[in-house]
Amino acid sequence: MKCPICKSENVRVLDKRNRTKGIYRRRECEDCLTRFSTHEFVVTKSLDKHLLEMMERRK
Numbered sequence: 792m793k794c795p796i797c798k799s800e801n802v803r804v805l806d807k808r809n810r811t812k813g814i815y816r817r818r819e820c821e822d823c824l825t826r827f828s829t830h831e832f833v834v835t836k837s838l839d840k841h842l843l844e845m846m847e848r849r850k
């Protein structure tokens with residue numbers, strides 16, 4: 792993960808929270824002190840199955 796402002800790789804994680812639809816992380820760049828957050832989605836097989844079922848219903 793790189794800083795979106797200065798592209799530095801000296802980024803530390805301030806807070807990590809697991810949510811139902813992914814992992815939310817607050818990050819801070821140690822070079823320019825910009826704080827930003829990332830939201831990482833985890834794709835699981837059960838989610839794929841859920842999407843398939845929704846598509847089946849549309850037919």
Ligand SMILES: [Zn+2]
Nearest residue numbers: 794797820823
């Ligand atoms: Zn930075």
